[in-house]
Amino acid sequence: MKAFAYVNATSEKEAVAALSPEFEKALPIGGGQDLLARMKDYITQPDRIVNVKTALESAVTPASGGLRIGAAMRMVDLAEHPDVLRLYPAIAAAAIEVGTPQIRNQATVGGNLNQRPRCWYYRNEEFVCFKKGGSTCFSPAGENQFHAIFGSGPSFIVHPSSLAVPMLAYGATFRLAGPTGERLVPAADYFTMPTLQNVRTENVLKPSELLTHVLLPAPGSQKSGHYEVRYKTSHDWPIAFATVLLTMNGPTGSLRVHEMPGCRRSFSIAAVSFTSLMCLLKPSRVTMLIVPAIARAPVSAVGARRISMRSICSGVSESSEKPGGMRCPSSRICV
Secondary structure (H helix, E strand, O other): OOOOEEEEOOOHHHHHHHOOOOOOOEEEEOOOOOHHHHHHOOOOOOOEEEEOOOOOOOOEEEEOOEEEEEOOOEHHHHHHOHHHHHHOHHHHHHHHOOOOHHHHOOOEHHHHHHOOOOOOOOOOOOOOOHHHOOOOOOOOOOOOOOOOOOOOOOOOOOOOOOOHHHHHHOOOEEEEEEOOEEEEEEHHHHEOOOOOOOOOOOEOOOOOOEEEEEEEOOOOOEEEEEEEEOOOOOOOOOOEEEEEEEEEEOOOOEEEEOOOOOHHHOOOOOOOOHHHHHOOOOOOEOOOOOHHHHHHHHHHHOOOOOOOHHHOOOOOOOOOEEHHHEEOOOOOEEO
16 A cells, blocks of 8 residues: 555535645545555556545434535434434445445445446456556456446446435435535436546536535425345346336326426446336326336346456456455445
8 A cells, every 4th residue: 555644634625725726646534444545456556545424414403394414424324313214214235235334334334436437457457447547447358247338438337336226216416525626416417427538527516626515405295215236145236137116196196206306317336226217107097007118128228248258247246356356245236
């Protein structure tokens, strides 16, 4: 691990002042579950680390009929908070599935939303890919069982955040603080598709900014569901998962698909809510007759395809050896 300076910030203003406008020169640390691993593997080598655990809020407070969640809140506290369980059960369901009890007692909301890809090429210092300033993505011609089938590159990573999908589905807004003040960014606009101009990042957060809060609107009369598919039931990244929101319509209890603003631009190798995918269809009564159409629509609409012949999954597990002798976790397609 490269030597670095350490700043123990005690306020939001102090934490922001300690950051740098240069990419990965100064990085915030909360639980450190992702950052420390990258530093040990020489994937990320910052000059300065800024501890934000005591600088940012770690509580849930009521706000305009919804909730305001501090970015320093631990995953275990989020999963067990009574208001989150009651109003936003899909978020609690996603949080309780993250990692192991040890990880959930360390990891934070902000860290989960901003963690870097689990792609085994990105995580191996010997492969200088787009994400590390290189000029290629190694997955199309390499091992890509768990890479993105949506989009056309240039990078085929998938976003590892478990909270991103339900946050999108519930229409969350993220508060960002920087040297020039604060700004509010809808979750649907926060995560980005890779282009040659932004390929090194997965969101719109600037190097000199912090994600400080998640703002959730009033939930209304909704039913929700969150489902994950993984090889193992513990300590594994899902291969695919979905968050679905249905809005109750009328006294008979009929269900209609909830349509989110901006849903048509939500196809992304960042987190994608299944509710957004349903927006391809006109809101209508949910019956068993339209469920197959809902399932097929997003895949056909975005031209989902194999990256290469190697993209057929042949039972590769978390313990499989990958490029450079690296043992890699499974990644995910967020749908």
